[in-house]
Amino acid sequence: MAPTETLTAERILATTEDVLRRHGAAKATVVDVARALGVSHAAVYRHFRTKAALREAVTERWLDRTTAALRRVVDDRSLPADERLRRWLTTLFAAKREKAGADPELFATYEVLLGENSGVVERHVADLVGHLRLILEEGVSRGELALPVADAGLAARAVFDATGRFHDPGYAREWSAPGIDEAFTAVVELTLAALRP
Structure with missing residues (x-):
């Protein structure tokens, strides 16, 4: 990219993703990002005050792609x-399996943020549980589902937790193991059976 292009947060984030993919979360620096953009690191810091803020923004952008599909x-x-x-x-x-396999460096950044108890990850999980809650509430109102607990939010979190092996990054190494698809189907079918009226 030519350095005469306007430096925007979006341009910085796209470049940061590329730098993370090349160098990994542990080695990528703001200086690497600035160099790839053809600007000073101070110019990057005008948009993102710290390296942690930049890393969180990249992770949020990356997670938002999954949230949009869901x-x-x-x-x-x-x-x-x-x-x-x-x-x-x-x-x-x-989506999680694809991210772990096709984008391992950004997936590693996500795992680092999980360890730091990042607000980005907390918001992502809250969004996902919110999706489940909407599906459950609408299913109950249409007579298609029955909740085993009175609180739809609690039921949504229970579904999220019950399926954690298939979206929690701590289990990523298992996602390509033999039999994982059959295990996933079994958990989903058991979950659905528990929710049928």
């Missing part, structure tokens, strides 16, 4: 609630 499933009210839930869980597992 939101489309939530919004597809042409499907019955159980099928929306199945599709949502399948989409989440596929």
Whole structure:
């Protein structure tokens, strides 16, 4: 990119993703990002006050891509609630597995942020649990689902936790293991069985 281009937060984030992919989370620096952009590191710091803020913004941008795909499933009210839930869980597992396999350096950054108890990760999880809550509430209101607990938020979190093996980065090494797809299907079907009226 030519240094005469306007330096925007979006341009910095896209370049930071590239730098993270090349150098990894542990070695990538703001100076590396600035060098790739053809600007001083001070110019980058005008948009992102710290390296941690930049890393969080990159992670948020990366996670938002998954959230957007999941939101489309939530919004597809042409499907019955159980099928929306199945599709949502399948989409989440596929997205996390793809990120772990195809984008390991950014996935490693996400794992670092998990260890730091980042607000970005907390917001991402809250968004995902919120999606589940919407599907469950609409399923109950349409008579398609019945919750085993009175609180839809608690039920949504229980579904999220029950399927954690298929989206929690701590299990990423298992996502390419033999039998993982069958294990995923079994957990999803058991979850759906518990939610049927």
